[in-house]
Amino acid sequence: MDEKLKILEMIENGKITAKEGMDLISALEGDKSLAVKKETVSPGMSKKYLKIRVDSDRDEMKTVNVNIPLRVAKLATKFMNLVPKAARDEMAENGINIEDLNLDEIIDALEEDMEAMKLVDVKGDGVNVDIYIE
Amino acid sequence: MIENKSWFILVKVDTGKKFKIKLPIPIYVCTELFYSLEGLTLLADLALPRLMTSKAYEEVFGSGFGFYNTLQTITDLFEALQESGSFSLVDIDSNDVKVSIRFI
Numbered sequence: 001m002d003e004k005l006k007i008l009e010m011i012e013n014g015k016i017t018a019k020e021g022m023d024l025i026s027a028l029e030g031d032k033s034l035a036v037k038k039e040t041v042s043p044g045m046s047k048k049y050l051k052i053r054v055d056s057d058r059d060e061m062k063t064v065n066v067n068i069p070l071r072v073a074k075l076a077t078k079f080m081n082l083v084p085k086a087a088r089d090e091m092a093e094n095g096i097n098i099e100d101l102n103l104d105e106i107i108d109a110l111e112e113d114m115e116a117m118k119l120v121d122v123k124g125d126g127v128n129v130d131i132y133i134e
Numbered sequence: 135m136i137e138n139k140s141w142f143i144l145v146k147v148d149t150g151k152k153f154k155i156k157l158p159i160p161i162y163v164c165t166e167l168f169y170s171l172e173g174l175t176l177l178a179d180l181a182l183p184r185l186m187t188s189k190a191y192e193e194v195f196g197s198g199f200g201f202y203n204t205l206q207t208i209t210d211l212f213e214a215l216q217e218s219g220s221f222s223l224v225d226i227d228s229n230d231v232k233v234s235i236r237f238i
Binding site for chain 1: 148192196200204207210211214215217218219221222223224225226227229230
């Protein structure tokens with residue numbers, strides 16, 4: 001806002017023409033929209049995590065916190081090839097075909113959603129499990 | 135951008151009085167190590183299917199398995215972790231042991 005005011009003052013004082021001022025304002029707005037676009041689109045800037053929190057009253061395990069960056073979670077699709085054939089067959093018998101799972105699309109959708117989202121919330125016998133995107 | 139990268143994997147294990155370890159592992163060392171194994175994995179991909187019967191190979195590694203591809207995936211994983219900057223990957227707190235893995 002300050003920059004725009006300065007440009008208008010420069011026009012008022014006759015330092016630049018109205019057309020030059022208009023060009024400067026356009027350039028200013030262009031830069032800002034470019035900066036916003038970079039912030040939202042660039043995958044390198046994504047700071048969302050898949051967070052797993054386990055809190056337990058039990059003595060053997062009190063808390064487990066796992067934070068997985070979503071961009072790292074995307075690589076999970078590549079690890080599908082490492083699932084043993086026997087396990088794949090067993091999953092297929094139960095109607096789950098891991099080759100049909102499109103994790104990339106799911107993670108892209110989670111990444112685009114700007115608000116924090118709770119995926120799983122389980123409260124059991126002295127154990128709470130939360131899985132969420134933040 | 136350099137400031138968005140992490141440089142070390144800091145592994146901390148604390149079992150109270152018995153055992154305590156704080157181990158910073160440079161990520162570049164890991165990725166370079168994986169790069170240096172590329173030749174070996176290519177050789178393994180070439181040799182093992184010929185040295186083993188196809189049934190034995192499938193039983194041990196699975197039909198779609200390849201050493202080179204697996205190594206590439208692990209290298210990609212490390213690069214993605216490094217690009218994610220500083221963060222805590224795992225924190226486990228129990229009565230006997232505390233374990234934390236952080237990227238710093």
